[in-house]
Amino acid sequence: MSGLYQVSTSPHTRGKLDTQKVMLDVQIALIPAAVMGVINYGFRALLVILLAMASAYASEALFCIAAKRELTIRDLSAGVTGLLLALCLSPSVPWYIPVLGSAFAILFVKCFFGGLGKNFMNPALAARCFLLISFGSVMTNYSVSDAVSSATPLASLLQDKTVNLSAMFWGSASGVIGSSVFALLLGGIYLILVDAISWEIPVSILVSFAAFIAIFGRHGLDPMYIIAHIFGGSAVMSAFFMATDPVTNPVSPAGQLLYGVIIGILTGIFRLYGSAADSGSYAVIVANLATPLIDEYFITLPFGYRKNAQVDKNVGAGRAFSPKMLGPAVSLFVITILAGVGLAGVFNMTRGTIEEQELKAKLASYSTVLTEAETFEYDESLNTAVAELGGKVYGTDFGRSYINEIAVGKDAAGETVGHVVSVTSADGFDGNITLSLGVGTDGVIRGIEFTELAETAGMGMRCAEPEFKDQFAGVSVEQFVLNKAGGSTEDYEIDSVSGASVSSGAVVNAVNAALDFIHANVG
Amino acid sequence: MARKTFRGGVHPEGHKELSRDASFEVYLPKGPMVYPLAQHIGRPSTPVVKKGDRVLAGQIIAEASAFVSANIVSGCSGTVKAVDRYRTIGGTYSDAIIIDNDGLYEEAPGIGKACDYRSLSNQEILDKIKAAGIVGMGGAGFPTHVKLAPKDPSAIHYVIANGAECEPYITCDDQLMRNYADEIIAGMMIILKLFPNASGHIVIEDNKPEAIAAMQKAASRIGNIKVISAPVKYPQGGERSCISLVTGIDYRISQLPADVGCVVDNVGTIRAIYKAVCESTPLMERGVTITGEAIARPCNLLTRIGVLCSELHEYAGGFRDGKQAVKMLAGGPMMGVAFDSLDVPLQKNNNALTFLQRDEVAEAEKIRTNCIRCGRCARVCPMGLTPQLMCMAYERGELDRFEHKFHGLECISCGSCTFICPARKPLTQEFKVAKAEIMAIKRAEKEKEGAKA
Numbered sequence: 001m002s003g004l005y006q007v008s009t010s011p012h013t014r015g016k017l018d019t020q021k022v023m024l025d026v027q028i029a030l031i032p033a034a035v036m037g038v039i040n041y042g043f044r045a046l047l048v049i050l051l052a053m054a055s056a057y058a059s060e061a062l063f064c065i066a067a068k069r070e071l072t073i074r075d076l077s078a079g080v081t082g083l084l085l086a087l088c089l090s091p092s093v094p095w096y097i098p099v100l101g102s103a104f105a106i107l108f109v110k111c112f113f114g115g116l117g118k119n120f121m122n123p124a125l126a127a128r129c130f131l132l133i134s135f136g137s138v139m140t141n142y143s144v145s146d147a148v149s150s151a152t153p154l155a156s157l158l159q160d161k162t163v164n165l166s167a168m169f170w171g172s173a174s175g176v177i178g179s180s181v182f183a184l185l186l187g188g189i190y191l192i193l194v195d196a197i198s199w200e201i202p203v204s205i206l207v208s209f210a211a212f213i214a215i216f217g218r219h220g221l222d223p224m225y226i227i228a229h230i231f232g233g234s235a236v237m238s239a240f241f242m243a244t245d246p247v248t249n250p251v252s253p254a255g256q257l258l259y260g261v262i263i264g265i266l267t268g269i270f271r272l273y274g275s276a277a278d279s280g281s282y283a284v285i286v287a288n289l290a291t292p293l294i295d296e297y298f299i300t301l302p303f304g305y306r307k308n309a310q311v312d313k314n315v316g317a318g319r320a321f322s323p324k325m326l327g328p329a330v331s332l333f334v335i336t337i338l339a340g341v342g343l344a345g346v347f348n349m350t351r352g353t354i355e356e357q358e359l360k361a362k363l364a365s366y367s368t369v370l371t372e373a374e375t376f377e378y379d380e381s382l383n384t385a386v387a388e389l390g391g392k393v394y395g396t397d398f399g400r401s402y403i404n405e406i407a408v409g410k411d412a413a414g415e416t417v418g419h420v421v422s423v424t425s426a427d428g429f430d431g432n433i434t435l436s437l438g439v440g441t442d443g444v445i446r447g448i449e450f451t452e453l454a455e456t457a458g459m460g461m462r463c464a465e466p467e468f469k470d471q472f473a474g475v476s477v478e479q480f481v482l483n484k485a486g487g488s489t490e491d492y493e494i495d496s497v498s499g500a501s502v503s504s505g506a507v508v509n510a511v512n513a514a515l516d517f518i519h520a521n522v523g
Numbered sequence: 524m525a526r527k528t529f530r531g532g533v534h535p536e537g538h539k540e541l542s543r544d545a546s547f548e549v550y551l552p553k554g555p556m557v558y559p560l561a562q563h564i565g566r567p568s569t570p571v572v573k574k575g576d577r578v579l580a581g582q583i584i585a586e587a588s589a590f591v592s593a594n595i596v597s598g599c600s601g602t603v604k605a606v607d608r609y610r611t612i613g614g615t616y617s618d619a620i621i622i623d624n625d626g627l628y629e630e631a632p633g634i635g636k637a638c639d640y641r642s643l644s645n646q647e648i649l650d651k652i653k654a655a656g657i658v659g660m661g662g663a664g665f666p667t668h669v670k671l672a673p674k675d676p677s678a679i680h681y682v683i684a685n686g687a688e689c690e691p692y693i694t695c696d697d698q699l700m701r702n703y704a705d706e707i708i709a710g711m712m713i714i715l716k717l718f719p720n721a722s723g724h725i726v727i728e729d730n731k732p733e734a735i736a737a738m739q740k741a742a743s744r745i746g747n748i749k750v751i752s753a754p755v756k757y758p759q760g761g762e763r764s765c766i767s768l769v770t771g772i773d774y775r776i777s778q779l780p781a782d783v784g785c786v787v788d789n790v791g792t793i794r795a796i797y798k799a800v801c802e803s804t805p806l807m808e809r810g811v812t813i814t815g816e817a818i819a820r821p822c823n824l825l826t827r828i829g830v831l832c833s834e835l836h837e838y839a840g841g842f843r844d845g846k847q848a849v850k851m852l853a854g855g856p857m858m859g860v861a862f863d864s865l866d867v868p869l870q871k872n873n874n875a876l877t878f879l880q881r882d883e884v885a886e887a888e889k890i891r892t893n894c895i896r897c898g899r900c901a902r903v904c905p906m907g908l909t910p911q912l913m914c915m916a917y918e919r920g921e922l923d924r925f926e927h928k929f930h931g932l933e934c935i936s937c938g939s940c941t942f943i944c945p946a947r948k949p950l951t952q953e954f955k956v957a958k959a960e961i962m963a964i965k966r967a968e969k970e971k972e973g974a975k976a
Contacts, residue, residue, distance in 0.1 A: 003847055005847075005848065005849070005850055005861070005862075006849055006861065007614070007850070007861040007862070008882075008884045008952075009861070009951075010856070010857060010858045010859055010860065010936070011857045012850065012856040012861065014884075014941070015533065015943050015944075015945075017945045018947065019890070022897060022945045072892070115893060116893045117893035117894050117895045117946070118893060195899070196897075246895055246898060247896050249896075252901075299928065300901065300907060300909055301907065302775075302908050302930045303530065303906060303907035304774050304776070304906070304907075304933060305775065305930065
């Protein structure tokens, strides 16, 4: 007999499941949502996903190297964070958003607290909130079909407008990359089936959220209204993928139910009285913070301590849910709800002013392009015409241009003096270009004004300079044509900003789309 | 309706195909026989032979030294070579009686004498069981005559024969039930005679259809013995899992099965009871499975307790292709004990020797990650514990929380949590250490109090 034998204490065998496979399962479950995102929003969505994942892996690898730790990226958990974050981003965000977001999630939320399993809140959600706070304007621009005053389905819902439920279900409505409710449900059910998440959390979130909306939503038990709320604002994403991150949710089934109800109700509060679109994210983060406390009070008792156990008379029977838990449960619940109400209150106090400011800015831009108007009004039939476009690309000849809204300008006497159209082109060099176009009743174009322009400084940004944009004013033409060479002589010719033909082209397309819409819909 | 089972549990690979259909071979050892004095739970036995004595097969060579202790019987005839320290399968050294086997197997007088248990009083039955040195043969090694003498025999309502054999690889109970069903049923009837209010239940996992059929056939003539086929799930063969399956009762670690009206015995133990009472044959022989990918000829043996493992290893053809095993286990991979030398004797409670080609523990070390709090450990724990919280408490040195908040002492070390853990945390292993530390502190406190008083 030669070599030595291995000795260790039992058990000597192991199951097949390891951390890598657990993480892979979550990513498999997210594939449908990612695929729907790419189908609905195109290549850009794929780019955002890849950037976020690459940045997540790179951040973790760099941290491990810098901290002289074992390289942990092969557990694939960074991929989950990157993918989750990407699916919570608008497809039109600039490249640095997913990169920064993933780096923040991995470094600040995960690695600095001890790496995998040690973070106290969901890294992807924390990063999303970080981005929302730091890069508010680019983050809330659910661009491709929304800009300026138009809105996500959720915003419409809150304004009592009707929403397209089937678009929300398949994910073709405006919003984040991972907005397809169908795909998310598919992935969530997969996770429950492979035993990666428990049913307690998603079910308690959705049920308590639906109940909250039914009670406080002022629509009673209208099922369409409740379903629209569940489908909107990444509630499904939160319930199945964010809240269920095992690292940051309670251990015991009873604790998980309480956690779910807290999230459901907070989401409802934030949704109805606070920041609508991100309600789910903030609710989960608040509940994440309550998790250690929930775990402290909600401990599953061993079988021998439960109700049906036969125990010594002097020990007394225990229960799975002891009444002793009731006190902490109620206080935890009240504390989180109070925190939620407080947050929503602060938001509401500031919201009035924010909206006023936004409206002012909008009206100011309308006034510059239709100076003779004293007031602006909406016309019902014109609004219907906009709504009928369904947030889709307008026409076939204008690139990816979207009509946002149309307002009617009136003079002091109440006579119609012209119209202003807000239009967005998604073909800008660095994202969206949104502008307002004013046309008088005489058909003469009064001018254009940009409300969203984030092109390259010194190049595309020069579209905003009078030299370029004044070319549109004071003429009466059906459609403009871009002249890249410069030196135009005709009214309908527009000289391109030199070195920025993409931006210039997008502007011309947007203006042409707006003109076409006016000609088609205004007497 | 879903079939009854216990809560929790895991599904390790069975590997039973290696030896499940290998019929028992009777093997009488040729070499020396070694009997450690501590091969049961309780106080080590007291030797009643000395160096140079001639002993016969079936002769008592060491006597129970306390209430919880057991006799030891020689399995061969020969001369006592020494009473000395000898290495045991558990890795420690224990005082042992070493016998030079003369190979004659000359039996002590009275062995094999037929006896009708119905003519015996309950005390006479218990005396015979005690004299035969029977202890739990499923692994624990608790003296059977103590287990069968609870304070109030009329409070026992369930006598459970444990034939689940849920440990991977092991098949000797399967073979025992296929071949000695009548003897096991007779043993059950002896136990039932001790407990007038009890009914008999035999728990067998589904993966042993031949054993289920054999036991059902043997039990069909008896009114109050029922065969229960249980779903294949580890640890179905745990005492608590069997009781949970049969009665739905849960109880605490501070309680014994008798406190909840149950007596659970391994089928091997029950056959030994039959042999002791009806055939006047003490515990000399047991079934043992020699198995694993690293053994040339996996087999099931009926052999004598005290035989050296090296002899059994040789009988089973040695290592497959001459390639040494990576790991050797007494028992199966879930709860078995790893040993590192074949020069150790087979004990009363050893049901298998498993020779492994792979060390999954070493492989697991390589892919260990932090706990991801997935909660699978809590879902598989057959005791309803939450291993991840116990583990956190122990790693922080919070033994008090481990014991009182998370009830860590309820852990039965079945290994399910370690098996399932995707982060490959050595949970069971840590809990064993934690429990030992807590028990040591308790003992020290007790001694301190004793010193004061």
